[in-house]
Amino acid sequence: MSEQIGVLQGSAGELEARARRLRRLILDTVHRAGMGHTGGSLSEVEILVALYFRVLRNIDPERPERPDRDRFILSKGHASAGLYAALALRGYFPESLLEGYDELGSPLQAHPDMGRAPGIDISTGSLGQGLSCGVGMALAAQLRPELGGFRTFVLLGDGELQEGQVWEAAEYAGALRLPGIVAVVDCNGVQLSAPTGPSLAPERIADRWRAFGWESSVVAGHDLGALVPALEAARHGAGSGPVALVARTVKGRGVSFMEGRCEWHGKAPNDEEYARAIGEVGG
Numbered sequence: 001m002s003e004q005i006g007v008l009q010g011s012a013g014e015l016e017a018r019a020r021r022l023r024r025l026i027l028d029t030v031h032r033a034g035m036g037h038t039g040g041s042l043s044e045v046e047i048l049v050a051l052y053f054r055v056l057r058n059i060d061p062e063r064p065e066r067p068d069r070d071r072f073i074l075s076k077g078h079a080s081a082g083l084y085a086a087l088a089l090r091g092y093f094p095e096s097l098l099e100g101y102d103e104l105g106s107p108l109q110a111h112p113d114m115g116r117a118p119g120i121d122i123s124t125g126s127l128g129q130g131l132s133c134g135v136g137m138a139l140a141a142q143l144r145p146e147l148g149g150f151r152t153f154v155l156l157g158d159g160e161l162q163e164g165q166v167w168e169a170a171e172y173a174g175a176l177r178l179p180g181i182v183a184v185v186d187c188n189g190v191q192l193s194a195p196t197g198p199s200l201a202p203e204r205i206a207d208r209w210r211a212f213g214w215e216s217s218v219v220a221g222h223d224l225g226a227l228v229p230a231l232e233a234a235r236h237g238a239g240s241g242p243v244a245l246v247a248r249t250v251k252g253r254g255v256s257f258m259e260g261r262c263e264w265h266g267k268a269p270n271d272e273e274y275a276r277a278i279g280e281v282g283g
Helices: 012-033 038-043 045-055 077-090 095-100 130-143 164-176 202-211 224-237 271-281
Strands: 071-074 152-157 181-187 215-220 243-248
Touching: 012 038, 012 045, 012 077, 012 095, 012 224, 012 271, 038 045, 038 077, 045 077, 045 152, 045 224, 071 077, 071 130, 077 095, 130 152, 130 164, 130 181, 181 202, 181 224, 202 215, 202 243, 215 224, 224 243
Parallel strands: 071 152, 152 181, 181 243, 215 243
Antiparallel strands: none
């Protein structure tokens, strides 16, 4: 069966339109719920569009548990509004399901739950744990040929890299030259209550991954023309060892009064702010 199953080959304009739509869905979701991590969900938009509409192989919304599918882990699980919007846009469930985000009994809880929502490959929320899960998945792909040598993509936040468990997993994968795993860092420079600072500048992060034995590079995280080929190259390169891609992004991207502001890390817009934001993102 072709490796290309599940990949949508959209034009650059179509991908940009999906990114605008994704931002609109994120804002709709967090505003309606009155909660959510708006800034980090907006910064990951192009990464999610590139992955779900061009890069991930053998993903199938009608068969979300297909065994040879590429896996995706949102290690920064608090940015779930972005992931849920991407899954809805890709057809895993109707967009109307976003209206129940974080409600009691909803499959779309504040942190992704693989037992509730289709398309979630691992439950996340406790920062620092996603890469360890990804390493385990990559090991399984090597040990079980019937799984087709799938790739595992792990999206981490730059602030999350301050968790020691990230580097324990990175050291293990690097020492093994473990194939099949790609770490993507949403490097937006802002965490809960402050900037991340110079120690987490994109180039320094990339150097750190290299020190742990990973191939590593920096890419413009909102430029789909650069991001798609970089992710495709990372997927290919992961066939011979672990690859890290540091995406230079902007917290709250697309909404002028949210961009680069730590107060939008875990805040939902009120009615006035929502109207202003929708006016800016379109979609």
